[in-house]
Structures are given as C-alpha cells and as structure tokens.
Amino acid sequence: MTGTLEERATAADLVTEALDVGYGGEPVVRALDVRLPPGAVTAIVGPNGCGKSTLLGALARVHTPQAGAVLLDGRDLARIRPRDAARRIGLLPQQAEAPDGLTVRDLVRYGRHPHQGLLRQWSPDDAGAVDRALAAADLVELADRPLDTLSGGQRQRAWIAMVVAQQTDVVLLDEPTSALDLGHQLEVLELVRDLAAAGRTVVAVLHDLSTACRHADHLVAMRGGRIVAEGAPQDVVTPGLVRELYGVEAVVLVDPTAGTPVVCPIRRLAP
C-alpha cells in the first residue's frame, strides 16, 4: 500500500455487557461480554449463523440490543445520538450496495455525513478529509471513475475510504474480503492493518480462519451466539478449537514467515 494514514485516532474503549441481540424472536447473540482491544485489529470468526455479523451489527447500532448494552468509553451506545455515535464508529456492511454510476469520490463524500448538519454543509474540512481518505486508500487516480468500472479489490478499498473519511476511532468491517481473490484480499487487508496502525480500533468479521490469524492481533471465536475463545491467534487457535467451531478435524501449522497459525482441514467429523 503506497497510501498513508496520517491522522491518528484516539483510543476507543468498546465493550459489551451481557449483550442479547437478535431479530425479534430468540436472541442470536446471548449474554455476551467482550472487550475489543483499542488500536488493534480484532477478527470475529466462527461458523455460519454463529452470530458474528449480528454482534458486529450491534456494535454498529444497526441492531438494537434486546438486553444488556454496548458501551463506548463507558457510555451506553443506545443513549448516544446517532450522529454523534457515527463520528466515533464507522461501519462497512457486508455486500455494500451503491447506485449505478456513483463515482469513487462521491461515495467517499458520504463518509462526511455525520460531520455535516443543517447549518454546516460541505466545508474545506470535509474536502480535506475526503482527499486524505482517497490518498490513504491509494485511490486518487480512480477518484472520478464510477464504482461499477473498478475491480473488486478497488471497489472494496473505495468503501473503506468512505469509512476512513468518516474519521472515526472505531472501524467495523463485515466480511470485507468475501468474494475477493487472493491478491485483492491482501490489497484490502493491508489497508485494514494501516487503519489499526494509525491508532483505530478495528473489528472485522472474517470467514477464513487462517486469514484471520495472519492479519488480526486479536481473535474472538464464536459459536451458537457465545464466545468460545478469545485472545492472540497463536494462543487460541488449536485443533481442538477448529473441531469445536466447525466440527472439522484439522492440523494447525505455523506460518514460516509470519509465525501465525495456519489451519489445514483434514476431514469433517460426524456431528
């Protein structure tokens, strides 16, 4: 990544307390207590339907807790005005959609919405933040291209640039690398690492366990709406954890360059 993120974020303390979240009926996430380490990349992993996206949605205020709370620096997130919360927490949803013909720059400008109001329309601050976000995501040359003419990796970088322009201390990403090939995955994950290097608290739902181990500082492993294990990848990823999460027998090797765990699945175990 040639771009740089000059802006330093302040450390944000994001915590859940006895959090229940769901979609009306039974909660999908139950009685969950977790602290997301500030200034680091946390990956939430687990099988389909384990509640990892639901948890991210609660952190992002997309889902309202049925019980318990999400606390940002000790304050209940549900009691913070949406616009104020959006200045602290940015979200890139899964399969984000944009209207046809929207340019990269126009998309990134949306990131300034929480900083604007009736009396405060577009300002030089906004223009500066958009330019820096475009530079950070290495998109200056593509700024005036419509999104639908970009590669998958470029498009995803544009979405992340929108969140960067939001200038939040917390960045939440829901499967930012799904549907991307290996090169494009790295392109996006390196940018995600840059976000944390600049002091942001980054939380990403990731599908692939080895990718999560390679790029995250902290792992939160979920199954059935609860946390099964959390900690540094090399400390928590074991054959036992893989079996518990996915019902798969696996060998866990060590990445010869990064020293992080690599999961080699062998066979599916009978449930």
Added chain:
Amino acid sequence: MDRVLARGLVPAALVLFLAVLASLAFGAGEVGPARAFGALTTGTDEDARFAVLQLRLPRTLVAVAVGLALGVAGAVLQAAARNPLAEPGLLGVSAGASFAVVVAIAAGASAATLGPWVAVLGAAAGCLLAIGAARLRGTGDDPVRLVLAGAALSGLLGAGTSVVLLLDQRTADEVRFWTVGSVAGRDLGTLAQVGPALAVGLLIALLVARPLSALSLGDATARGLGHRPARARVLAIVAVALLVGGAVAAAGPIAFVGLVVPFLARALVGPDLRRVLAVSLLLGPAVVLVADVASRLLVRPYEMPLGVVTALLGAPVLVAVVRSTRLPSL
C-alpha cells in the same frame, strides 16, 4: 457545488427560460408571439395585454409550481422507495388525492374553497396503501411489483372517482375540467391556496435529502453514517403527500412528470439525490410548461388536457426504463 451539478443546472435553466417565454407567447386563441411581446413592450393592445398578463402569466406560474412539486416529489419518492419507477401518478398517490377531493365535493364542499388539505390527506393515504400493498407478500424490493400495486390502486381509486361522478351530477359539473389534469384557467388565487402545502413539502424534501441520499447505500450503511432510515422514509412520504396533494388540488392528477423529471436529471448529473433534486427544481417546471404549451398548440383552437400530453411524453420514458437491460438500482 461542482462541475457535475452545473452540467445539469445550465441546460435545465435554459429550457425553463425558453419554456416560460413560450408559455407567455403562445395560446390557443388569436394572440400570437408577435402580439404578445408587442403588448408587453408598448402596452396599447388591450386584448393582448389581457391574454398575456391575466390569463397566461397566472397559468404559467401555476404550471411552474405544479412542475416543481411533481418533479421533486418524484425524486423523493424514488429515493425513499429505492425504485426508479416510483412515481406519484403511477403509485396511486395522485389518484388518492383526486378521489379524496371528489368525495369531499360530493359530500357538499365547494371546489372553489376546498383548499389543498383534503388532497394532501388523500395523497398520503394513496402513498401508504401502495407501499403497503407492495409489501403484503414477501419483500417490497421488486421495483416492478411496487408499480403493479400502484397501478392496481390507481385503477381502483379511479373507478371510485368515476362512480362518485356518475352518481352525483353537481360534483361532475364542478370537477369535470379538473379530473383530467390541467392548468388552464387557473389564477393566482389557486396558487395562494396551495402555496403553503407546496412550500412546507418542499422544505421537508430539502431537509430530508441528505439522509435519503444515504439510503441509496443501503439501510445499514445509512445507520453507520448516523442517519435514521425509518424517520427519513416517514418524512419523505409526508413531503410527497404535501407536494402531490398541493399539485393535484391546483391542477388535477398529472401523471408521469414525477417519472420523467428525475429520469432526465439522473441522465444529466448521475445518481446523487441532492444533485438530482437541485436539477429537478428547474426541470420539473420546464417539463410541465413544455407540455402545457403543447397542450395549447396540438389541437388548436381547442386545448388538449395537460394530463394527456404528459402521458404521451411519459409513457415512452416508462417503457425505456423498464426495457433497459436491468433496472438501475437506486
């Protein structure tokens, strides 16, 4: 704001200027462009002065107001429904307003003093019914489904309007000129009556433009940006009801303007709602004026109803949008 916006505002302003001139210059009667402008500069031709200042000028202003309301309402409704086909005339919003007015007159109100509020309530009811019908089974996400629900609702309300008119001769006489959609014979009193509803509707539309534009990135993203999607949609529907109700009260139901204007605006400035709204403010009046001038000239010395001309203009656009390889997502 920027170069992209200028690309839409400049041609829209030009067309609007020419349309205003044409609206003052041409009529179904004998006062042609030469006499019209002569009357304005020298002031000796009393007939021409009357035609231009007492007949065409108020009519032009009403057409401008109606066009502005319908263009903006179309852009707002399309953004709220995330559907390029959402149009007040197609979705039963205008039909709801007309039905409400006709029922009110049949119940004893007078067309001259009725004011826009009955139409506004009818428009709001039509809007909610169409959206509700589209969502009755499964998702309301299919653009064509919403239009089908709206067409069914329009048909139903139109039939209801016809029944009332058939049963009640006095109402039929009072509203015959009105139910087809026309700005002929409207004066400044009409404008004063519907002005407040249109002004409030326009204000709400402009206030809700930013959150509404963020909805085009999906509800989750909009929330992440600090917006409240449900509140934005409710405000959008209130704005549409005020604008369409006011327009219908002034000119009767005029279809397709809310489809054509945002469609042209998007072609000029792209999908960003705030640019589309800015351009629609000029393009809406321009489209209605062009259609109104055409309504005076097509079958001279008679006038074709404005609603018929906009349908002639709008139907091809509807077909074009539906036939495009895939519907543009909003």
